[in-house]
Amino acid sequence: MSSHATLTRTVAEWIVHQSSTALPVEMDHHVRRMLLDHLAGVAASSVGEVSAAVGVHVARTYRGSTATAIGHGRTSALGAAVLNGTNGHGIESDEGYTPGSMHPTSVVFPAVFAVAQERGISGDRVLRAAAIGMELACRLADAGHPATRNRHFHNTPVAGVFGAAAAVSVLLGLDEDGVANALGLAGSHAGGVFEFLGGSAEVKRFHPGKAARDGITSADLAEAGLTGPTTILEGRDGYFAAFAGEEGTDWFADTVTRRLGEEWVLLRTYVKPYPCCRHLHGAIDAMLALRDEFDLDPESITSIEVGTFAIATRHAGRVLDTVLQGQLSLPFTVAVAALTGSVTLTDFSETARQDPRALALMDKVVVRLDEAADASYPKTGRPADVTVVTSDGARYQHRVEQPYGEPTNPMSDTDLEVKAYGLLEPVIGLAGAKTLVEACWNFDTLDFLDELDAAVRSAKPV
Structure with missing residues (x-):
């Protein structure tokens, strides 16, 4: 025993x-x-x-x-x-x-x-x-x-x-x-x-x-x-x-x-800033940081190398027939981050998944195992290292130990509300989103669930 x-x-x-x-x-x-x-x-x-x-x-x-x-x-x-x-x-x-x-x-x-x-x-x-x-x-x-x-x-x-x-x-x-x-x-x-x-x-x-x-x-x-x-x-x-x-x-x-x-x-627990697999977020953060710091022109990028932990490297798919395939694809999400400066729910629509610019940039993304990152995950971090090479031969590198939203890199209440409004407003409008946000912070009853349900159903196409 x-x-x-x-x-x-x-x-x-x-x-x-x-x-x-x-x-x-x-x-x-x-x-x-x-x-x-x-x-x-x-x-x-x-x-x-x-x-x-x-x-x-x-x-x-x-x-x-x-x-x-x-x-x-x-x-x-x-x-x-x-x-x-x-x-x-x-x-x-x-x-x-x-x-x-x-x-x-x-x-x-x-x-x-x-x-x-x-x-x-x-x-x-x-x-x-x-x-x-x-x-x-x-x-x-x-x-x-x-x-x-x-x-x-x-x-x-x-x-x-x-x-x-x-x-x-x-x-x-x-x-x-x-x-x-x-x-x-x-x-x-x-x-x-x-x-x-x-x-x-x-x-x-x-x-x-x-x-x-x-x-x-x-x-x-x-x-x-x-x-x-x-x-x-x-x-x-x-x-x-x-x-x-x-x-x-x-x-x-x-x-x-x-x-x-x-x-x-x-x-x-962490909060996700991007609607995709969490294993991809460190690389997305690193790509966004490089884009912002060096004002990178996506057209000038000749290669993007992503080094990360083993489980994350399994998400290197390039078939984008479904929303889920896009949300589980490290090459695609990193390409979207480089191209648009964000990763949002609309980036996984059928039209966005077929965007020739995103697909061309995705083809330049290489995913490899980073031994140090693998030693860190899951107990101490979710590291990702991104290196971008541009057409003039310049190399830009950024490493993220913990993606945004982790407890050591936390999302504020204000940013959490911004995320919530971004998800809710297209479905139930600003007033409905405000009602739900207040109900969650002041929670004492479940009566608001029926109100939320009615708001969602009234917004659904007939």
Whole structure:
């Protein structure tokens, strides 16, 4: 038996204790930041094709009216979790936690909101449940990363389902045994593989929705009396054994429990300034810095070399048939940054992906492994080094250790609002965006979700 045989129980005990403890002021504010970032992305994504496809499935399968699926009206709690979770990850705008390479909001908030609406729960308890679930998801993802990713698993759903189960357990008021069983049940729902990268399959967007739904199911079944393995995290055939490998080599129990209840690792989540894979952001920042500092003319660029960590080098695709392929392409996004001086959602439209100038510049981008960057990721940074050569033979180089939005290179509340308005205004207008921004900062009820849903639906083309 492992010396950490009580890991699942330790986590369950913390969840129950934390559920009756007020969030520190700094943490309360941070969760509201995450809420604003999340809902802006959900609203912007809810008018897209993936959202429409999942909406058809939800309408067929999850009938009810107890929870709000933004942009789709009322449905069941499970249906709302599926749709809002999918849309939370739908345009690659969602925040994340670098040490675990995962996006906690797109899994946990949809699960929490759906159950809170269904059960009539509001106020601090909702934010507290969300914070607890996201904290656990980040710690679990970190404890097994990058071994989990190297085994081809997508950390957001595989670790996120535990966070969703934990958060919903808080809302349901489960005791330690109940929480341990909910986590045990969540282990059987963990899943999501990276094969979507090969053809940029849109199932990637669905992963958080699936995990949010399954987290609700796990907690609900535990409340109903179904048991799960209460050694799910540390067991010989448990989560870490299956998804990571050997303890002390591939995963680390201490990462889960270190200063648990004293320190919130959730405070170290990042905010994305660009709607694309976070692994690309360091190179984008470096390219933008070079463009601004040296007033580079894109027409004069003869080559762009990007050195970065190994996982980022896997995102060197040059096929741009879909939005997702563009959002996962380091050569394309760096070319766009060099060409336009920004990377925005419109840069991934079909027209933008076919822009001859962007395609010509993309062909000049070379991606290579940077050993120092690889040694830094994921524990201390997401480095990228960009070197630009121009037609006159001049060379310009810039290195970014941490992309903008990381806790050591943070995005201010003001810039976060600017990002949110940029996502919201095209969908619900300035007045609607202002209402949502204020509702997030002053959160005490979920009543605004129906208002947001109505605003999105009224803006959708008939």
